Amino acid sequence: xxxxxxxNSARCSSGLKRWLPAxxxxxxxxxxxxxxxxxxxxxxPVRPMAALGPMMAAPSFENQTLVQTLRIAAxxxxxxxxxxxxxxxxPLEIGxxxxxxxxxxxxxxxxxxxxxxxxxxxxxxxxxxxxxxxxPIAMAVPDLARISLQLYVPGATGPCTCHxxxxxxxxxxxxxNYLGKSFEPVQTLQxxxxxxxxxxxxxxxxxxxxxxxxxxxxxxxxxxGANRRWPDYLAAxxxxxxxxxxxxxxxxxxxxxxxxxxxxDSALARLDRxxxxxxxxxxxxxxxxxxxxxxxxxxxxxxxxxxxxxALAEGGKVDLAMMLAGYRQIAExxxxxxxxxxxxxxxxxxxxxxxxxxxxxxxxxxxxxxxSGEIFDAWLDFDAAFRDPADPLQMRPGYHMGxxxxxxxxxxxxxxxxxxxxxxx
Numbered sequence: 001x002x003x004x005x006x007x008n009s010a011r012c013s014s015g016l017k018r019w020l021p022a023x024x025x026x027x028x029x030x031x032x033x034x035x036x037x038x039x040x041x042x043x044x045p046v047r048p049m050a051a052l053g054p055m056m057a058a059p060s061f062e063n064q065t066l067v068q069t070l071r072i073a074a075x076x077x078x079x080x081x082x083x084x085x086x087x088x089x090x091p092l093e094i095g096x097x098x099x100x101x102x103x104x105x106x107x108x109x110x111x112x113x114x115x116x117x118x119x120x121x122x123x124x125x126x127x128x129x130x131x132x133x134x135x136p137i138a139m140a141v142p143d144l145a146r147i148s149l150q151l152y153v154p155g156a157t158g159p160c161t162c163h164x165x166x167x168x169x170x171x172x173x174x175x176x177n178y179l180g181k182s183f184e185p186v187q188t189l190q191x192x193x194x195x196x197x198x199x200x201x202x203x204x205x206x207x208x209x210x211x212x213x214x215x216x217x218x219x220x221x222x223x224x225g226a227n228r229r230w231p232d233y234l235a236a237x238x239x240x241x242x243x244x245x246x247x248x249x250x251x252x253x254x255x256x257x258x259x260x261x262x263x264x265d266s267a268l269a270r271l272d273r274x275x276x277x278x279x280x281x282x283x284x285x286x287x288x289x290x291x292x293x294x295x296x297x298x299x300x301x302x303x304x305x306x307x308x309x310x311a312l313a314e315g316g317k318v319d320l321a322m323m324l325a326g327y328r329q330i331a332e333x334x335x336x337x338x339x340x341x342x343x344x345x346x347x348x349x350x351x352x353x354x355x356x357x358x359x360x361x362x363x364x365x366x367x368x369x370x371x372s373g374e375i376f377d378a379w380l381d382f383d384a385a386f387r388d389p390a391d392p393l394q395m396r397p398g399y400h401m402g403x404x405x406x407x408x409x410x411x412x413x414x415x416x417x418x419x420x421x422x423x424x425x
Contacts, residue, residue, distance in 0.1 A: 037080075038279055039199055040202070043070075044264065046164050048159030048162075059159070060158055060159055063176065064173050066152075067170065068193075069169070073144065073247045076206075080135065082198070083131065084194060091128055095152040097152070099113070100114070102146040133199075161194060164253075167218075167219050168190065170189045171185040199280075206247070207281070209238075209249070210249035212287075228412055231248050246424060258292050258326040283342060285344055287382060289346050293346070296359070298355060341377050342376055343379045344370070348395055382415055386407070399414060
C-alpha cells in the first residue's frame with residue numbers, strides 16, 4: 001500500500017468512527033471475529049388464521065411483555081436471536097428484549113442476563129414480512145441450555161406471526177414493560193410469537209440438522225414443557241456423542257403438507273425461508289406427507305359423505321406421482337445448497353380419523369420410493385420405529401396418544417433411538 005493509500009484509509013476509518021453511533025461501535029467491537037454461526041433451535045412461523053379445530057386463532061398483543069422458554073441443542077461461545085415478522089402486515093415495534101440462561105428449576109442463572117441490542121440499539125422495528133437478527137452476545141452457552149427470552153412489544157401487533165404449538169408455557173404480562181420484573185400473567189399460551197431461531201457461534205466443524213415436517217415432529221402428544229419431541233431426544237443423543245457439534249432446527253408445523261397450504265405454507269413454499277435461509281444447515285430430514293394423504297382421501301371422503309364442504313380438502317387431491325415429484329423438488333433444491341437430504345418413511349396411521357385404504361396405498365408407494373434410495377441421499381425408517389408388530393398398518397400401543405397418529409414420549413424416544421448417528425459427519 002502506498003503512503004497516499006494509507007493516509008486515505010486512515011481518513012476513511014476516522015470518518016467512519018465519527019459517523020457511526022457510539023452504541024454501534026461498541027457492538028461491532030464486541031462481536032466475535034470469524035464466527036461459525038449455526039442454528040441451534042428454531043420454530044417455524046405460521047400465517048395468522050382463524051381458529052380451526054384444536055388450533056387457536058393467532059393472538060394479538062399491545063403494550064405487553066412476552067416471556068418464552070426454550071432449550072437449544074448445541075452450545076457455543078456467543079449467541080444471537082432471530083426474530084420474525086414474516087406474516088405481519090405492518091412493521092413490528094420491539095420496545096426491548098432480554099435473555100437469560102435458566103437452571104434446572106427455571107431460575108435465572110446469575111451472570112447470564114443480557115439485554116438484546118439490534119445494530120447497537122435496545123429498540124427496533126421489524127419490517128413487514130421480514131426477519132431481524134439481534135447483535136451477538138459473547139457468552140459461554142452449554143449444550144442443551146435452557147433460555148428465557150423476554151420481549152416487550154409497545155404497540156398493537158395485530159394477529160401475530162407465531163409458531164402455534166410451542167408445547168411450552170408462554171406468559172403474557174399486563175399492560176407495560178416488565179423486562180426483568182416479575183408479574184402475574186394475564187394469559188398463558190403455548191404460541192411462540194415473533195421468535196424464529198436461536199443461533200450460536202459454535203465450535204469449528206459444527207452444523208445444524210433441520211427437520212421439514214408436520215405435527216409428529218412438532219411434538220403433538222408429548223409432555224408439555226418437558227422437551228420430549230423426537231428432535232429433542234435426538235439432540236440429547238447427539239450432545240452426548242459429539243458435544244457442541246450439532247444444532248437442531250425443528251421446522252415442524254402441525255397440520256402441514258408437502259403440496260398444499262392450510263396449516264402453514266406448503267413445505268415446497270416454505271423451504272427457502274424455513275430451512276435454506278438458516279445458517280449452518282448441513283442435513284435436512286424430510287418427514288412429512290401424512291396430511292397430504294389423509295386430507296386428500298379421508299377429509300374429501302367425509303366431505304362427500306356428509307355434504308359439508310371441507311376447505312382444506314378443496315384443491316388438495318394428490319396422487320403418488322405428485323407426492324414423489326414434491327419430494328424430489330425438496331431434495332434437489334436443498335442439495336443445490338450443499339445440504340444432505342434424508343427422507344423418513346411416513347408412519348402408519350390406520351385408526352386415525354382420516355385413514356382410508358386409498359391413502360394407505362399411496363403411503364406404501366411413498367415409503368417404497370424412499371427406501372429405494374432414489375430420491376434422497378439417505379433414509380430413515382420411522383414407519384418401522386412406530387408400527388405395531390401385530391398390525392403394521394397402525395402405530396404400536398403406547399407409542400401414540402390415542403389417536404393413532406401422534407406419538408407419545410415413548411414413541412418419540414423410540415423414533416429418535418432408531419436414527420443411526422453415523423449418518424451425521
